[in-house]
Amino acid sequence: MAGRLEGKVTVVTGGGSGIGRAAAALFAVEGAAVAVLDRVPEAAEETVDQIVAAGGQALAVTADIVDSDGVNAAFDWVNAQLGPVGVLYNNAGVNSSGSVLTATEEDWDRCLAVNVKGTYLCSAAAARTMVDHGGGSIVNQGSVAALVGVANFAAYCASKGAVVALTRSMAVDLAPSGIRVNVICPGTVYTPLMRPMLTVRGGGDEEKGLAMTVAKYPIGRLGTPEDIARVALFLASDEAAFMTGSVVTPDGGMTAQ
Amino acid sequence: MAVAVVTGGASGIGLATADQLRTDGFDVVVLDLPATGHGDVSEGGVGAEDVSAADSDCHVIACDVTDPASVDAAVATVLGRFGRIDVLVNNAGITGSQAATVLHETPIEEWDRVHAVNVRGPFLCSRAVLPTMIEQRSGHIITIASVAGLIAFPGRAAYTASKGAALMLTKSIAVDYAIYNIRANAICPGMVYTPMTSWRLDQADLREQIERQIPLGRVAQPHEIADAVAVLASGRLGYLTGHPLVIDGGLSAQ
Numbered sequence: 001m002a003g004r005l006e007g008k009v010t011v012v013t014g015g016g017s018g019i020g021r022a023a024a025a026l027f028a029v030e031g032a033a034v035a036v037l038d039r040v041p042e043a044a045e046e047t048v049d050q051i052v053a054a055g056g057q058a059l060a061v062t063a064d065i066v067d068s069d070g071v072n073a074a075f076d077w078v079n080a081q082l083g084p085v086g087v088l089y090n091n092a093g094v095n096s097s098g099s100v101l102t103a104t105e106e107d108w109d110r111c112l113a114v115n116v117k118g119t120y121l122c123s124a125a126a127a128r129t130m131v132d133h134g135g136g137s138i139v140n141q142g143s144v145a146a147l148v149g150v151a152n153f154a155a156y157c158a159s160k161g162a163v164v165a166l167t168r169s170m171a172v173d174l175a176p177s178g179i180r181v182n183v184i185c186p187g188t189v190y191t192p193l194m195r196p197m198l199t200v201r202g203g204g205d206e207e208k209g210l211a212m213t214v215a216k217y218p219i220g221r222l223g224t225p226e227d228i229a230r231v232a233l234f235l236a237s238d239e240a241a242f243m244t245g246s247v248v249t250p251d252g253g254m255t256a257q
Numbered sequence: 258m259a260v261a262v263v264t265g266g267a268s269g270i271g272l273a274t275a276d277q278l279r280t281d282g283f284d285v286v287v288l289d290l291p292a293t294g295h296g297d298v299s300e301g302g303v304g305a306e307d308v309s310a311a312d313s314d315c316h317v318i319a320c321d322v323t324d325p326a327s328v329d330a331a332v333a334t335v336l337g338r339f340g341r342i343d344v345l346v347n348n349a350g351i352t353g354s355q356a357a358t359v360l361h362e363t364p365i366e367e368w369d370r371v372h373a374v375n376v377r378g379p380f381l382c383s384r385a386v387l388p389t390m391i392e393q394r395s396g397h398i399i400t401i402a403s404v405a406g407l408i409a410f411p412g413r414a415a416y417t418a419s420k421g422a423a424l425m426l427t428k429s430i431a432v433d434y435a436i437y438n439i440r441a442n443a444i445c446p447g448m449v450y451t452p453m454t455s456w457r458l459d460q461a462d463l464r465e466q467i468e469r470q471i472p473l474g475r476v477a478q479p480h481e482i483a484d485a486v487a488v489l490a491s492g493r494l495g496y497l498t499g500h501p502l503v504i505d506g507g508l509s510a511q
Contacts, residue, residue: 167510168510168511171472171507171510172472172507172510172511175472175473175474175506175507176472176474180473186496187496218431218432218435218436218498218499219435219440219496219498220435220436223496224496227494227495227496228496230493230494230495231494231497234488234493234494239484239485239488240484240485240504241481241484242447242473242477242481242482242504242505242506243485243503243504243505243506244472244473244506244507244510245472245503245505245507245508245509245510245511246502246503246504246505246510247503248497248500248502249497249500250494250496250497250500251496251497251499251500252435252496252498253428253431253432253435253498253499255499256428256431256432256498256499256500257428257432257499
């Protein structure tokens with residue numbers, strides 16, 4: 001059944017690859033006009049080309065989400081081109097590497113900036129429009145790393161924990177304006193972002209790292225971008241009308257153990 | 258056609274769920290206490306027979322989820338008729354009487370009755386359908402827990418404890434049966450307007466007091482929970498298992 005986001009203007013950050021690209025495509029199939037926001041123009045354009053080729057409506061937007069002026073300009077442009085933003089999927093994120101003993105300060109700052117401040121800046125830009133237009137839905141990207149410790153992932157774990165807490169805070173503050181805010185905490189998804197981590201975990205062997213990771217998932221496989229995109233669609237749509245401040249974990253049972 | 262079994266499907270969230278799943282193309286079998294049975298009237302349920310009279314599309318089997326013989330017989334009847342079970346919705350639940358309040362004042366029989374329906378019920382029903390789901394190498398057990406399984410409801414010790422247990426039972430099923438391609442998830446509604454809660458929500462001052470605590474400023478309607486059950490039952494969220502899906506208007510985010 002299509003049409004779950006009929007007529008909605010949606011913004012997907014990090015829409016040029018992985019989960020973001022899958023979500024942008026799915027949102028378009030469900031009737032949304034999708035602004036594909038990415039730091040890399042070619043990546044955003046490739047997603048847009050795929051959506052348009054499939055008969056959907058999409059627009060490529062280039063911005064670095066840690067830059068407030070750039071973010072505000074990007075959202076102004078989306079509002080002007082497609083209409084007022086009604087759905088924001090804060091999907092963009094970066095990895096980190098190292099424990100607190102081995103992580104570099106630059107890596108820490110970058111991870112926290114993109115994952116936390118980026119979510120804040122995009123949410124603020126979108127919420128200003130949503131407040132004036134009767135509400136909306138914001139979907140944030142957490143991670144199971146917000147819920148359980150993942151080895152050699154200190155900054156990433158901290159950043160995603162912050163996103164979960166920020167989600168609850170936004171849910172409480174924005175509910176009176178009709179804006180719902182929820183967070184997805186995916187388990188490991190096989191995306192370009194994850195491949196270096198799998199290689200490190202496998203001692204230089206990506207296949208081995210993959211097998212070690214899969215062993216932690218009762219369902220016996222890693223997630224796919226589409227697995228997560230479908231959850232984002234649900235939270236973005238009116239099917240989740242009474243959900244706000246919720247943490248949803250498509251993780252193949254990993255944190256149920 | 259896919260087959261769904263909904264316990265406590267004669268009223269409230271269960272009835273909305275049965276309706277939605279039927280709309281979505283499932284063969285739906287409702288298990289509920291007979292109208293003349295014990296407990297259902299005091300909890301506000303309408304009972305199985307009323308549903309069968311009101312809606313002939315709905316397959317209804319009188320069943321007491323706390324009674325193993327009754328559950329096994331109901332499941333055997335479903336399998337005899339349809340040959341498979343794709344989705345079990347463990348929805349039947351009670352809050353207990355108004356005497357089931359803070360712990361030291363909770364009558365022992367009320368504690369036992371609440372746990373019998375809310376914990377033993379999902380255990381017995383899941384136990385009855387799992388062999389079929391294992392054979393099918395597919396299935397989804399969806400248990401309606403409560404946000405009370407995550408945060409305590411004041412003055413509701415038995416209910417709170419029972420929903421915590423139902424939640425962990427769900428996770429246990431998810432972990433143990435994932436290898437058979439069986440999923441188990443829980444839904445944790447906040448306050449929903451149903452026959453179970455209307456005695457409180459129909460009192461304007463109590464309702465206002467409750468709604469003031471909910472960021473979205475209102476209680477949920479049963480169909481808003483049924484929507485989530487339907488999304489889970491559809492298999493669209495196939496990587497979700499062992500998860501407590503919180504639908505509480507932001508209550509537990511505070």
